[in-house]
Amino acid sequence: MALEFTGVTKTFTLPDGKDLTAVRDINFTVGQGEFVSVVGPSGCGKSTILSMTAGLYQPTSGAVRVSGEVVTKPNPHVGFMLQKDLLLPWRTIIKNVEFGLESRGVPKAERRERALFELDRCHLKGFEDHYPYQLSGGMRQRAALARTLAIDPAIILLDEPFSALDAQTKLLIQNSFAETIQEAGITTLLITHDLSEAVIMSDRVLVLSERPGTVMREIPIDLPDRAHPLKRRQMPEIHQHASEIFTLLRLDQRAA
Amino acid sequence: MSQASTQKLVAVAILALLLLIWQFLPPALGVPKYIVPTVSDMLTELGRMYRRENLIANVASTAIFTVLGFAIGSALGAAIGYLLGLSAFWERVLSPYILALQIAPKVAFAPLFIMWFGYNSTPKLLVTVLIVFFPVLVNVLAAMKTVDRDMVNLARAYSLNRWEIFKKVEFPSTLPNLMAGLRIASTLAVIGVTVGELVGGNTGLGFLISYGGGQANAAMVFNAIVLLTIIGIVLYSVLVWAEERLLHYIPKKDH
Ligand SMILES: Nc1ncnc2c1ncn2[C@@H]1O[C@H](COP(=O)(O)OP(=O)(O)O)[C@@H](O)[C@H]1O
Numbered sequence: 073m074a075l076e077f078t079g080v081t082k083t084f085t086l087p088d089g090k091d092l093t094a095v096r097d098i099n100f101t102v103g104q105g106e107f108v109s110v111v112g113p114s115g116c117g118k119s120t121i122l123s124m125t126a127g128l129y130q131p132t133s134g135a136v137r138v139s140g141e142v143v144t145k146p147n148p149h150v151g152f153m154l155q156k157d158l159l160l161p162w163r164t165i166i167k168n169v170e171f172g173l174e175s176r177g178v179p180k181a182e183r184r185e186r187a188l189f190e191l192d193r194c195h196l197k198g199f200e201d202h203y204p205y206q207l208s209g210g211m212r213q214r215a216a217l218a219r220t221l222a223i224d225p226a227i228i229l230l231d232e233p234f235s236a237l238d239a240q241t242k243l244l245i246q247n248s249f250a251e252t253i254q255e256a257g258i259t260t261l262l263i264t265h266d267l268s269e270a271v272i273m274s275d276r277v278l279v280l281s282e283r284p285g286t287v288m289r290e291i292p293i294d295l296p297d298r299a300h301p302l303k304r305r306q307m308p309e310i311h312q313h314a315s316e317i318f319t320l321l322r323l324d325q326r327a328a
Numbered sequence: 329m330s331q332a333s334t335q336k337l338v339a340v341a342i343l344a345l346l347l348l349i350w351q352f353l354p355p356a357l358g359v360p361k362y363i364v365p366t367v368s369d370m371l372t373e374l375g376r377m378y379r380r381e382n383l384i385a386n387v388a389s390t391a392i393f394t395v396l397g398f399a400i401g402s403a404l405g406a407a408i409g410y411l412l413g414l415s416a417f418w419e420r421v422l423s424p425y426i427l428a429l430q431i432a433p434k435v436a437f438a439p440l441f442i443m444w445f446g447y448n449s450t451p452k453l454l455v456t457v458l459i460v461f462f463p464v465l466v467n468v469l470a471a472m473k474t475v476d477r478d479m480v481n482l483a484r485a486y487s488l489n490r491w492e493i494f495k496k497v498e499f500p501s502t503l504p505n506l507m508a509g510l511r512i513a514s515t516l517a518v519i520g521v522t523v524g525e526l527v528g529g530n531t532g533l534g535f536l537i538s539y540g541g542g543q544a545n546a547a548m549v550f551n552a553i554v555l556l557t558i559i560g561i562v563l564y565s566v567l568v569w570a571e572e573r574l575l576h577y578i579p580k581k582d583h
């Protein structure tokens with residue numbers, strides 16, 4: 073198993089001393105090379121799941137395992153990306169891509185070579201020496217993906233990486249991410265509040281309950297063309313899956 | 329004509345107009361020159377100061393202590409700002425003292441420093457260091473507190489150690505605020521030195537102000553003020569120049 077949550081509960085102690093349980097008894101696994109999405113109401117602990125996988129903090133109880141090993145500290149085999157691209161504005165794009173490699177003792181020449189390779193793979197050839205402010209939002213997210221891939225992660229974690237993009241850019245970037253990730257064969261956990269995004273991009277969708285979040289349902293998406301969300305969008309099954317999740321989250325009742 | 333050259337032309341015209349008003353309005357209103365000297369009075373006095381009052385040495389002394397006080401004060405302010413920024417504990421423990429010292433009028437320490445160190449350069453240097461210190465410290469500290477937590481987490485996830493996180497993420501993030509603090513500090517440095525020289529000096533432009541004031545020589549006082557302003561402007565411009573180069577990656581806003 074590439075990623076495994078067993079009985080994971082996370083309780084935060086708030087500044088006023090009260091406890092807040094963000095997620096409760098989370099169990100799921102993600103297989104090697106699999107693309108799994110996590111959807112759920114806002115505040116149900118999706119980002120908490122990501123932070124625990126990245127090793128930024130530990131569960132209160134239960135265990136998170138990456139490639140079979142319990143995560144106890146920031147894990148060099150996990151790459152993550154947020155809605156914000158987190159590119160360092162004072163570095164050129166290629167220097168940003170190299171950022172993750174610098175503390176790993178990768179020699180300079182090799183760093184550069186790997187960064188160039190990833191930039192090429194993410195369709196950013198020719199933008200090496202640009203600064204982040206000179207790139208569009210979509211290009212910046214692709215640069216962030218290149219940086220994430222450069223560390224050669226076992227898993228990448230994506231926390232709503234497309235939600236700040238406009239509708240058209242979003243479709244194109246989803247497609248290029250899906251292609252790149254499939255090609256690289258990397259296990260991916262995508263956190264999103266966009267139900268159709270979850271369905272068109274994933275092998276499987278985990279639906280979380282309201283806080284404290286727990287896995288209500290796992291929905292396998294048995295459809296071809298995972299690397300081409302634009303193609304998948306045309307398939308009628310997509311809408312069935314999306315409406316199933318919609319019903320699970322009781323979005324209709326909540327609107328009432 | 330391009331907009332830039334129009335702008336320049338208007339600026340020069342305004343300057344010329346101001347100088348003309350200065351030259352002709354006070355005499356026209358019957359204001360005597362020991363109250364408001366005219367431009368030509370000031371130029372004549374400047375020549376006399378050059379020959380008689382060691383003008384060059386006085387300007388050099390003030391300029392050197394401004395730069396020295398600015399450099400020491402901002403280095404200390406930045407160093408302590410970053411140290412406190414790295415330690416929430418010490419920041420909380422020391423913040424009341426910082427606030428008190430920040431509010432206390434620093435120039436009022438000048439007579440005290442003279443009592444302690446005598447009539448030499450130490451008091452004016454100390455006043456300058458003290459006055460420069462706080463804006464830099466406060467700016468750096470505020471910037472350290474607002475460094476993007478997600479950026480720091482990303483660095484942690486990439487296994488950077490504490491020092492590398494500071495060097496590669498926190499310090500560059502705070503650079504705009506540091507530069508803003510330095511800019512404010514550069515204008516205050518001139519005030520620090522001037523007060524030090526006014527209160528107890530026998531060199532520098534501040535001394536010439538109190539000396540000229542004692543002799544009812546308004547032209548000398550005006551000249552010294554102008555020269556102090558020029559020293560301040562030069563220091564400020566150097567910082568703006570450095571800032572533009574250092575922060576080239578921040579897109580310029582169009583007005
Ligand atoms: N470091 C933290 N300290 C205290 N509470 C937190 C912390 N991180 C998250 N929470 C709380 O945990 C809950 C889940 O947060 P999060 O995982 O960000 O939700 P989601 O990403 O699903 O919107 C929220 O109520 C949030 O306020």
Ligand SMILES: [Mg+2]
Nearest residue numbers: 118119120231
């Ligand atoms: Mg979130």
